[in-house]
Amino acid sequence: MSSPLPAAVVRSLREIVGRGHLITEPDRLVVYESDGLTAYRVPPRAVVLPASTEEVSRVVAVLHAANIAVIPRGAGTGLSGGALATAEGVVVGTARMNAILEIDASNRLARVQPGVINARLTEAAKPHGLYYAPDPSSQSTCTLGGNVAENSGGPHCLKYGVTSRYVTSLTVVLAHGRVVSLGGAGADPNASLDLVGLFVGSEGCFGIATEIEVRLLPIAEGVRTLLGIFDTMEAAGRAVTSIMGIGLLPAAMEIVDNATIRAVEASVFAAGYPIDAGAALIVEFDGTEAGLDADADRAEACCVQEGASAVQRAAEADHRAALWKGRKKAFGAMGRIAPDLLVQDATVPRTRLPEVLVRIAELGERYDLKIANVFHAGDGNLHPNILFDRLDLDELDRVERASKEIMALCVEVGGTITGEHGVGIDKRDYMPLVHGPEELAAMAAAKAVFDPDGLFNPDKVLPLRTQGTEPAAGAEA
Amino acid sequence: MTERVTTSLSDVVPEEALSLPSTDWGRFGPGANVVVCPSNVDEVAATIRWAGATGTRVVPIGTGRHTEGNEPSGDFLLLSTSRMASVQIYEPGDLTLTAEAGLGISALSKVTAENRQWLPFDPVDFPRRSLGGLGAAGQTGPLWTGYGELKNHILGMTVVCGDGRFLKLGGRVVKNVAGFDILRPVVGSRGALAVITSLTVRLFPRPVVDRLLVLEAKSLVDLVGPARAVAMASVLPASIVLVRERNVCQLLVRLHGAAETADADQRTVEAAAGVPFVAVDGGSARVLADSVRDIGGESDLALHAFVLPSRLRELLAIVNDMVDLNVCADVYRGSLRVSCAPEADADEIATRVRHGMERVAEDVVVERLPRGSTHSLGTSRVRSDAVLELERGVKRVFDAGNVLWDGRP
Incomplete structure (x- = not known):
């Protein structure tokens, strides 16, 4: 059980965000005790919901002055326990910072607050013929701030890349409430070190992004979706290699295996996939309408050549959604198993x-x-x-x-x-499976550059032993 | 190269790794104490440790041909990766390649062409760069419009830091969020953080059709309207470039894809611009694109200005009547590169252009000047103290002893 916040800290936080936006009641804190990875649960000491960069800055300053850790949180859809309130920390949520500040269609840019839902940005850009490309599976609920923290991808990042490709500038609140602007779409991208690229994917361990500028893309003229049914996973895998091998670059290529197909087909999400299929492969192309059928023909030929027993093709939105259903509802369907x-x-x-x-x-x-x-x-x-x-x-x-x-x-x-x-x-x-001690120490030193006291999202990302050696490279110099 | 230096360095690297300083090694060649060309990572680390111990600055280079920025004062050596040039892993099915940093882009392209794959970047003089030099410069060229920035396609690196530490950054796969992305600041740092010894890059399938749409006009500003209309169209070309060389002004729109796609995109581009273009396909398109890419590569002056794309017209208006300038604009980014013919007075041109641009641009970077110029290299953008402090912190993570030269202008 976390200890209550000191009364002086509570008073200061209430003064900044208002009484209604500081949560300290245990029954309300339960909501914040985990993110999407529910295996880990720790109730925070409190949750603060600021509404602006200035409020975030003041909140962080108060908490860090009291040596209290700050746990940044977007929608809490993460799947790695990144928003877990470790180290007796206080959650700083971005839910109230949900304004789309600007859609600059003439430069294909958008400026948003971190609490904006991913899919909402695409909706807002749609009247301009634009959209935001990274599309994590949780895009109807996850926030742009969370996407920045996690460097989120999604099914269509095969062609379009992940979040870091789209973030052009950030306003961030760092240790003790310092506000810093990084990057800028109109500036020379190589005039300074790529601090935006370093911040994206830092999982809330460097600071809190409070304003985010991203690039938008033109909405593709057309889309073709293929669903290939295979007897084995190996055959579906070979089809993927074959499609890429002939020079095609689909927007997405997704596979679900037999166990998943059975789970989906036995659930309310049944999508009509044959339950004896070894694997189902979804291949999606987007772009100029005129070339899509030719691309889809070539991909279909690859599937058939690799042993697909059936290949369906869809161009209309409803039909495409039906082909995707078995993939998109897979996680929900497993709940009944x-x-x-x-x-x-x-x-x-x-x-x-x-x-x-x-x-x-x-x-x-x-x-x-x-x-x-x-x-x-x-x-x-x-x-x-x-x-x-x-x-x-x-x-x-x-x-x-x-x-x-x-x-x-x-x-x-x-x-x-x-x-x-x-x-x-x-x-x-x-x-340590992927990084040696030197690399982990360098990462710890990089964190210390942004967060010298280790008060942003402590105990995450780096093994605790590494975090204990943080001062080795960066902090001392 | 002094005898003292040679003798001392011979203790840590083989004789064949040492070379005489000269203009063959680029702009900094003549001023260096020595040029060291290690053949492996251990020799890189040994050289850097030696430099740290002797108070010698290290300037990492590939071939040295594209070295820009400020020359170090005092003792310095050039560390060239030119002898580290092997392809380590190339798996065409994964569309990834890992190679030592000294591998030339033209050699890399030959290897990947066998599988109709390529690195879709086009900074000035691209084929004569080394892979490591490309990563250190972080320059993508106008093809970023269709393919994204170079930094998004460098999946992994090995580097040697300023104290001789060897680090493996990133990995070999196209999606990887295992830890803080400390690779990103190394890309584009021009060797200021670490010596890149190998890279893993993402490759792309070569497009079936490579088409260049060309529109000529009497002046640059006449082309801004069509250029912006194409940039705002519903298709995303591979690149959109506005050029003026020897007073010939052209808008070039590059389309990549299947034949049907290129045909349809051409119709969309022409409808957006309201005029027909001349289409050039295949090898001829590549030759033309390459010649445009390299405009200004040999010039004594290289000046780069940046605005948001919607303000490109204002930037072009400044140079529109200065017909002795060669200009290459990336329409989708909103950047403009200015150079001049060899016979021109580069210093005088810099005086004329620079101040006008600084009134409009968010960033004006003077990358190259003739020797003895009254101007200085550098950027007009004022970075905040907080950003500078963060940059210094990142520098310390990699090179706390400040052994590696930060020549960024």
């Missing part, structure tokens, strides 16, 4: 996918666990979903061991432990 779900996230070189999937299946058998795979096949970003019951302690132990082995396997073949969910607290102790 097991009470708990661990959504793993790791990336491997695309050509190693078939081998890795076979070995993940073997791990599932060895640990007697049900593992269902849903993943971004085009960029090798796997999401093995381990189904379990957290009340079964033996099973929980097997989940943890299998999970670690999956990550080690991905690293062994040249991949990494997280492609888009971030490290947070969940993968913090697995960081």
